[in-house]
Amino acid sequence: MITSASNVARAEPICGMDAWLPVPARIEHIDQENFNTYTFRLRIIDDAIRRMYRWAPGQFNMLYVPGVGEAAISISSDPDEPRVLEHTVRVVGSVTRGILDTGVGGVIGLRGPFGVGWPVGNEIEGKDIVMVCGGIGLAPMRPMVYYLMKNRDRYRRVILLFGCRTPEDRIYIEELAEWEADGRIDLLVTVDNASGDWAGPVGVVTNLLRRVKVNANQSAVLVCGPRVLNRAAAWQFLQLHVPRSHVFVSLERNMNCGFGRCGHCQYGAKFVCRDGPVFRFSDIADIFAKEEI
Known part of the structure; x- marks a missing residue:
């Protein structure tokens, strides 16, 4: 759901979900942008959650790698296609390295969207x-x-x-x-x-x-x-x-x-x-x- 605060876009975390609880998302595709930056295409596994997921330009998700931790990553895909969810990540720490190491077909956790x-x-x-x-x-x-x-x-x-x-x-x-x-x-x-x-x-x-x-x-x-x-x-x-x-x-x-x-x-x-x-x-x-x- 997208709302507005002073005409600035805001979307609430996935409707009906615990904002602390990551939902599973599968890595469907990885594009290497440069020597340390990658774009990950994710697909929320639960059909019902995926259908209701909406976000606004400029917002972010928390991406979770089990056993490693979470990182806030901006959503970088088209807001008119919310079921195609992309995050462009510079691999510089343990969480971002963990996302890359998970690889295509692997599953990570996702919370969000958050922010203005x-x-x-x-x-x-x-x-x-x-x-x-x-x-x-x-x-x-x-x-x-x-x-x-x-x-x-x-x-x-x-x-x-x-x-x-x-x-x-x-x-x-x-x-x-x-x-x-x-x-x-x-x-x-x-x-x-x-x-x-x-x-x-x-x-x-x-x-x-x-x-x-x-x-x-x-x-x-x-x-x-x-x-x-x-x-x-x-x-x-x-x-x-x-x-x-x-x-x-x-x-x-x-x-x-x-x-x-x-x-x-x-x-x-x-x-x-x-x-x-x-x-x-x-x-x-x-x-x-x-x-x-």
Whole structure:
């Protein structure tokens, strides 16, 4: 079930299920995106649960590997096809390694969906949409790209700015080419360090703002990436006079429970798993300015 909090998408955990209890999900397919990043296609095994499962762009699930632990992973597939459930995972720890080692045909646990997602509906309709992503930050933004492309007539310009360290670090390479050829969104991709036959822009992703004319009062900005990118991009858009209430940032924290009970993801007076991961900048500006938080 998808509800709305201040016109920001939120879906409740699977209807009728204990939010603490993982449901079994089978790994149906694995795509390797780059040297340490994989996209896992999951299928919830229980037919009734699979039929009722719904989620919103920008939300996440808790993925559980028996005997190892849980990790919060953003949902990266098309929200209009909720029974095709994908998570793009950078394999960097024991849980993510455990998911990869489980392999195709193996079963892991899934809880969710959790959190507040990207703004949808009236709040951003009729505006220019500017999405800024860095590295694995494209994964939580990918469902929003699907949503915007399917509802393209409701928006003015739709712009996606994506940056990563090298051309080899890109994810969804074939899909990026498809989006660019499709023409419904304006796509710019940059790398910090060029290699091979890379002929595109070189530099941090915020440099791409020089190539984009931003209509401050008619734009909604969505940012997702590492902390340094989130800060740099948000401040640059504010300097361009985009209102704070029109800037949305997806934050990454250590999330354990999914609904604000354990306190691991506390961010000032807020909890990233419950009140985020997507926040309106005007709601977190005071916290966001403090490097130690």
